[in-house]
Amino acid sequence: MRARFEVLLVCTANVSRSPMAASLLRHHLLERFGERAATIRVASAGTAALAGVPVDRDVATVLRTLGRPDLTGGDPARQLDAGLVRAADLVLTMTREQRGAVIALVPPAQRRVFTVLELARIARMLGAQGRLPASASPATGWKALVGAAPAWRGPTAPRDPAGDDVDDVHRAEPAVQVKAARRLDEALAAVVAVV
Numbered sequence: 001m002r003a004r005f006e007v008l009l010v011c012t013a014n015v016s017r018s019p020m021a022a023s024l025l026r027h028h029l030l031e032r033f034g035e036r037a038a039t040i041r042v043a044s045a046g047t048a049a050l051a052g053v054p055v056d057r058d059v060a061t062v063l064r065t066l067g068r069p070d071l072t073g074g075d076p077a078r079q080l081d082a083g084l085v086r087a088a089d090l091v092l093t094m095t096r097e098q099r100g101a102v103i104a105l106v107p108p109a110q111r112r113v114f115t116v117l118e119l120a121r122i123a124r125m126l127g128a129q130g131r132l133p134a135s136a137s138p139a140t141g142w143k144a145l146v147g148a149a150p151a152w153r154g155p156t157a158p159r160d161p162a163g164d165d166v167d168d169v170h171r172a173e174p175a176v177q178v179k180a181a182r183r184l185d186e187a188l189a190a191v192v193a194v195v
């Protein structure tokens with residue numbers, strides 16, 4: 001049986017940022033691992049989800065602007081709950097506030113909850129310093145990253161904590177949407193590169 005790893009991406013409404021991030025993560029996983037990417041399950045939810053609402057149409061437009069495929073999966077928005085957090089091996093949020101909401105929901109999950117930008121910063125540092133062992137599978141690489149990352153939260157923290165937040169793009173101007181998508185794309189590429 002192949003090892004699996006579950007990544008849950010969280011934003012507020014679950015119609016823009018988290019589905020976009022999930023699509024970008026799926027893209028980078030497929031690009032790096034090919035069919036072995038199937039061992040990584042990527043899902044999304046919202047802290048105040050517009051449950052049942054489809055992904056915002058702007059997401060596909062923004063992904064095309066970046067030259068990325070739309071891999072959002074067509075799943076409607078769903079509300080974050082404790083079961084989703086418990087089932088995830090890693091929870092990535094768009095903001096520090098959302099990270100706090102996830103931890104408040106399931107306090108023992110704290111060691112595996114990060115903002116996307118926070119984990120990318122840590123991953124870049126760990127990769128540059130060769131602190132992650134070579135892994136035999138994508139799932140093993142993700143587990144190594146999540147195991148190592150909590151110790152580096154403080155040492156890699158930005159001067160301005162807001163630097164860990166991705167702006168809300170729901171119904172935002174196209175330039176704001178593209179800027180946020182680029183930040184997510186670069187961050188997720190950096191994470192996938194070290195696993």
